[in-house]
Amino acid sequence: MYTIGKLSKKTGVTVRTLDYYDEIGLIKPSSKTDGGHRLYNDEDVMRLERILALKYMGFTLEQIKEILKGATTTWYESIQQQLELVKREQKRLSMLEKALLGVSHSLEFEREVNWSLIFGITQLFQQDQEDLFQQYDDYLNEEEINKIIDMDAQMTEEDIKEWLKVIGDIKHNLDIDPVSEKAVQLAESWLSQVEKMFGNDEALLEDMREALQNLKEGVAFYPMDKDVIDFLERVFIAKEELK
Amino acid sequence: MYTIGKLSKKTGVTVRTLDYYDEIGLIKPSSKTDGGHRLYNDEDVMRLERILALKYMGFTLEQIKEILKGATTTWYESIQQQLELVKREQKRLSMLEKALLGVSHSLEFEREVNWSLIFGITQLFQQDQEDLFQQYDDYLNEEEINKIIDMDAQMTEEDIKEWLKVIGDIKHNLDIDPVSEKAVQLAESWLSQVEKMFGNDEALLEDMREALQNLKEGVAFYPMDKDVIDFLERVFIAKEELK
DNA sequence: ATAAATCAACACGTTACGTGCGGTTCAATA
DNA sequence: TATTGAACCGCACGTAACGTGTTGATTTAT
Incomplete structure (x- = not known):
């Protein structure tokens, strides 16, 4: 079980970012203390790592939300689409x-x-x-x-x-x-x-x-x-x- | 003399964008009607065209503001800097x-x-x-x-x-x-x-x-x-x- | 028990505008 | 000249992905 601060240190993501991901429903902590502090378990950590990998691949947070609940077909399409985008941007640059x-x-x-x-x-x-x-x-x-x-x-x-x-x-x-x-x-x-x-x-x-x-x-x-x-x-x- | 609508049509820039450029002091109209409508002359048009060219080259509006009042030295530095940025982005892509x-x-x-x-x-x-x-x-x-x-x-x-x-x-x-x-x-x-x-x-x-x-x-x-x-x-x- | 660290929740700022609103001014027509 | 429709002004809120800062509550260490 990680508090938000520990998770931040472990992954290198700022607390504010985790705040934000919570806010938009990208990662909800799996439990909370009586006082209301957020607690993340290993599954949450894994989800976060996946989010970071997808983010590195250039997807928006909204796309990531979709991809993470979607089927393999969504996956393939998303990646092809992303590749197209990258190639257009390369041309432009x-x-x-x-x-x-x-x-x-x-x-x-x-x-x-x-x-x-x-x-x-x-x-x-x-x-x-x-x-x-x-x-x-x-x-x-x-x-x-x-x-x-x-x-x-x-x-x-x-x-x-x-x-x-x-x-x-x-x-x-x-x-x-x-x-x-x-x-x-x-x-x-x-x-x-x-x-x-x-x-x-x-x-x-x-x-x-x-x-x-x-x-x-x-x-x-x-x-x-x-x-x-x-x-x-x-x-x-x-x-x-x-x- | 162009009203903001005419200027918009002539250059393909939306009225809102011109609004915004006025707001941040990037192009102020050279005169106004008694009623307060903005009027742009040929010099203003030229300035706008320069702005668009610089924007295409990837500069931010803030940088453009600086460049447009600056000396040639500023120019050269800005361009080198921009080139660096482009190259880094190319690597990343x-x-x-x-x-x-x-x-x-x-x-x-x-x-x-x-x-x-x-x-x-x-x-x-x-x-x-x-x-x-x-x-x-x-x-x-x-x-x-x-x-x-x-x-x-x-x-x-x-x-x-x-x-x-x-x-x-x-x-x-x-x-x-x-x-x-x-x-x-x-x-x-x-x-x-x-x-x-x-x-x-x-x-x-x-x-x-x-x-x-x-x-x-x-x-x-x-x-x-x-x-x-x-x-x-x-x-x-x-x-x-x-x- | 108290101080120190951490946390939640909120608000405002960022870039370059898009979108929409109510009220004003302009240009053309009746 | 009066009217009307188009254009315009000024304002405000929204966007993406957070950074920065505040206040007050909670947890941890002493």
Whole structure:
């Protein structure tokens, strides 16, 4: 027989928590003293341990109450459901991580907080990737879209950093002469970055270029808006003409 | 100028939420009508959009309040801190996922809910892996411990399932004759599983065997308690003697 | 028997709002 | 201009899982 204090020490759960579990009917003590103090026996202890295990597995107290009186079928369903929840949360966190990394690196390259970049990144990760790329449907085929999504998912921190550096550089020099050496250099570093990501898939690159040119909404796969695209176009056209 | 309803529609945030943000001083409307209705201008809208972006990035409203009036240094720190938080949560979820998968598969192999298995699995994932393997310090060297931790982290769902099947089978037959064909078969399926995981590192296997034999606490790397170990020992000893 | 420790029971605080209410103000129509 | 319906304000209570603190009763140790 344990008083509530002993039980608390034995299990590491605070007295208040046991209070609360009593209050919501999760564990009622099996007996009481004449004065009204709660006494827990070994069976109660076992029940508490089960509660703690289930809590660790991420169930709410309400779910635990149900599970502890339920059949095996309830069990299996509950666990599958919980697994689904965990997987969704993992997806969300992985997007969140990328968004934070993006903002973090952008802070390194620019002296001020770049809000439009932040909006771009968060928008980019807000809805499901598939939904996001829906708008490119007119320009890219399914295979190409999947290739981009796949690549996006596999981007490492280093990749994000490099992209942001290249695009950040360009954004700071949008107004320079398209035929200047600096402009050509910027365009080339962008091109090499693209090549590193997509390889030499000329058809894909061409389709993407067309998509980016035509879409009103600025943000593309990475925080590359129309400003940047237009700059690149100017440089490439100038280069063509020089030949 | 937007009334609170228009702003709500424009941004997708509920009126109550805007109410609340006003209440805690996160966005005060820049002006009001004579009757007291709140009016928001473009600057207010921008502030709201920033708030939403930060909220998506996982900050609390209190943090957002601080960030929005702070300097760039605050920014960088906040983001790093948030990244840390995300990474910890990712770790936790990955353990949680494994625990749930373990219980799920154990439900497939046994007809009833196996609480001791659940305790084993949750204990296994509760504290940090390094802490957990601390107790093996006397028997395994650092390199070996790291190898096990590494292997544990890389276990796929399929691996977990196979382990649980093998161990579950053994647990259901703890009392059979160690020289019976069934016993030998069980021991061999266990051995092949071990080999699949650890390769042919004889020294590691021997050290692990010793550790498992000597530790009072039953749970080892997978829900394999002393019962199982003892069974395996009996079979192997019987085999030796038969030779 | 008395002091010290423990306990029960209650209340309020936490986060980010949802839901609902009565009363006021706004915008559009008769 | 008067009316009416929609929008709005301010307030209050509810949520999940407890933490913190209080007061008064009970148990334990001396």
